[in-house]
Amino acid sequence: MATPASASASAASTTASTVASPSASDSPARAWALNSPQHSAVTSAFIPMAATIMSAHGDTAKVGKACTAVAKTVNGQQPEAGSPAEWGQALGYLQKAAKLCDPVTAGDADAYDQMQGDFSSAVNHLKPLTDQI
Secondary structure, rough: OHHHHHHHHHHHHHHHHHHHOEEEEEEOOHHHHHHHHHHHHHHHHHHHHHHHHHHOOOOOOHHHHHHHHHHHOOOOOOOOOOHHHHHHHHHHHHHHOOOOOHHHHHOOOHHHHHHHHHHHHHHHHHHHHHHHH
């Protein structure tokens, strides 16, 4: 699944660079992201998971561990008031992926594929959001 990994890297890179360099002409999405503790926390967990999926593709133990870190951040979260629609959708897919961390860590290939699919769907919703940020 090279495409989801490269999409993850792109979204992670875009998120990291845009959050680090705010501009005076902030869009509503950018203003929300810069002031959102939820966005900061989830992004801080998402980026290492994307990197792990790329660098340890197929290593269920490593990917499962990264998934568990994301799960600690996203489980039980509701999108913040004022967050863009894409954020809620991405958060939902990250929560779906987080439910698969234990089976992935245990080496379940089907759970790994499903987690990859959910993570890729999250990336697909994060990409338009990061483009606005």
